[in-house]
Amino acid sequence: MTMSPATDLQQVLDNDWCIACGACVFADPTVELRLHPDKQMFEPTHPGNQAAAEVCPAIHVDFENLQSRLFPGSPQSPYGVVHSVMLAQSTDIDRNLKASSGGLIKELLIELLGKEDVDGAIVLKHVNGLDFEPTLITDIAEVDTLPGSIYHNLPKDRVLQLLRENDGRFVLAAIPCELEGIYNYIFKFEPRLRHRLQTTIGLLCGWQYNWHSIRAICEYKGIDPDSIVDVSYRGDGPIGRLKIWTNDGKEHTTNRRLDFGYQVAFDRTFNTPRCHLCINHANFLADIVVGDAWLQSTLKTKTGISLVINRREESDRMMRSLAARDRVVLSEVTVNEIRESQKPRIAFGNFAYAYAEYLDAIGVPRPVMEGPNRPAAELVSQQEVAGFHDELQTKLELQRARRYRYLRWRKATKELGRFLSRYWEWFAHRVLRTGRDPEARHSPDRDTTSIFR
Ligand SMILES: Cc1cc2nc3c(=O)[nH]c(=O)nc-3n(C[C@H](O)[C@H](O)[C@H](O)COP(=O)(O)OP(=O)(O)OC[C@H]3O[C@@H](n4cnc5c(N)ncnc54)[C@H](O)[C@@H]3O)c2cc1C
Ligand code: SF4
Ligand code: SF4
Secondary structure: OOOOOOOOOHHHHHHOOOOOOOHHHHHOOOOOEEEOOOOOOEEEOOOOOHHHHHHOOOOEEOHHHHHHHHOOOOOOEOOEOOOEEEEEEEOOHHHHHHOOOOOHHHHHHHHHHOOOOOOEEEEEEEEEOOEEEEEEEOOHHHHHHOOOOOOEOOOOHHHHHHHHHOOOOEEEEEOHHHHHHHHHHHHHHOHHHHHHEEEEEEEOOOOOEOOHHHHHHHHHHOOOHHHEEEEEOOOOOOOOEEEEEEOOOOEEEEEOOOOHHHHHHOOHHHEOHHHHHOOOOOOOOOOEEEEEOOOHHHOOOOOOOEEEEEOOHHHHHHHHHHHHOOOEEEEEEOHHHHHHHHHHHHHOOHHHHHHHHHHHHOOOOOOEEOOOOHHHOOOOOHHHHHHHHHHHHHHHHHHHOOOHHHHHHHHHOOOHHHHHHHHHHHHHHHHOOOOOOHHHOOOOOOOOOOOOO
């Protein structure tokens, strides 16, 4: 696709591509992020100026340039720069059980906050209801009060604000597109901030949800969304349960795997639309990446295990030092585990690159991104993406009209065949161990992963 330089954020607003990284807010100080009442996702208040467009990762991300600045001279792979890959779990059972996967992010935060050249960590903290915001913490005791993974869309402009306002060196925990916006802005307009990032802990990220998801599940469960005081998506085991707390003191728990309402409300069409084009799920720009270990060999473990990608020697050393002090247990694996855990469709962008081509063909401006995984991508058919695109438009309209009950009825009737076949695919792959990705044949067996709970 040939790129005509965007002069503002209009195409982002028109096509709902914003992921709320906040870079535009600093490039054009007239811009603010707000929760759009119909879309139920954060986006800029107005199109802003050319500077905003220049840093916006919903318009363009030059991965080659950003990666060469962050990891000069390091060899690239379809998974980005990879020094080593590990499976790991915190030895602290409470931390592990409260976390989304192995409790690794909190172990890393505690370790890094204890280092002399780290002045604090910028992490997500609960504010109220569904609001969580990037906050600067300096005290190790605060780490265990932080939430687990938050899967709904949140504004991240405070990250750059905190980096600007505070002298020192900081750890940042962030999802991939957040880092894309932050580095786009830093390298373009304020390179002095680069030095303030001591380590970036990246989350692996397959999607995030707009706020219709929570509204829909609330409708199915008879919960008033305005009465929500807190939410947690994971914890208590590898898959975890969605918990919603309301101001009458009640805890509402939903099984993420078995609850039909959850399957409707957290259907992929509830993702912020840019997630369908995302090719950076493996967080190419982070120093160390933490995700879930969705492996057959770890299927029967009782608590979550993290998949860790060390992009630098320093983080590899830190992980081994944590293991030597019994803070974590770890098992060294290979990029095959990234592939098996994420599946090639996500890891290599098989769907996303094909969807981008389809949008070009129908003349829809879209984020321009080509990652190091492009040569490995085997694009799905244009027929598949066209079908997805049409259904997405229909379901976005239904969400925006808040027809959540109709969406549930639709899933139980018109979409039932597809829903059941996807469920069967998951069951056969994960539980019956059939149809395994042949390239993942070197994955560890259960003996190698028996060190985990
Ligand atoms: C939106 C999203 C989608 C994800 N998708 C996948 C996926 O498809 N596959 C996969 O393997 N892993 C995915 N992950 C990562 C996974 O869910 C865990 O976050 C990761 O394995 C770390 O687990 P943990 O046990 O170390 O962290 P936890 O102890 O659960 O802590 C997570 C910490 O990360 C930070 N954090 C949480 N949510 C956010 C957020 N939205 N933005 C910025 N920082 C945040 C907070 O500081 C929090 O304390 C996703 C995470 C998020 C937030
Ligand atoms: S993706 Fe980031 S830079 Fe682009 S419009 Fe959204 S908040 Fe602004
Ligand atoms: S899938 Fe990609 S675009 Fe979506 S939230 Fe995750 S990193 Fe951002």
